[in-house]
Amino acid sequence: MTINHEKSCVKCGSDMIECYVDQGLKGLLVKNPSGEQLFKNKKNTRMNPFVCIKCGYAEWYADTPEDLI
Numbered sequence: 084m085t086i087n088h089e090k091s092c093v094k095c096g097s098d099m100i101e102c103y104v105d106q107g108l109k110g111l112l113v114k115n116p117s118g119e120q121l122f123k124n125k126k127n128t129r130m131n132p133f134v135c136i137k138c139g140y141a142e143w144y145a146d147t148p149e150d151l152i
């Protein structure tokens with residue numbers, strides 16, 4: 084799942100590195116509220132941040148944004 088997007092910081096133009104959240108194994112679990120059902124919500128994706136190595140600005144990307152709809 085480690086797709087190496089080349090990204091530059093929108094704030095300062097430095098390189099950004101793909102990081103992961105140390106909570107849950109594959110990133111932060113994010114859910115579409117319209118997917119709420121009694122016991123589960125299948126409209127979800129994992130999110131992982133790219134962090135600027137200079138100023139610390141972070142951008143979050145969903146691993147599978149199509150799963151939210």
Ligand SMILES: [Zn+2]
Nearest residue numbers: 092095135138
């Ligand atoms: Zn930056």
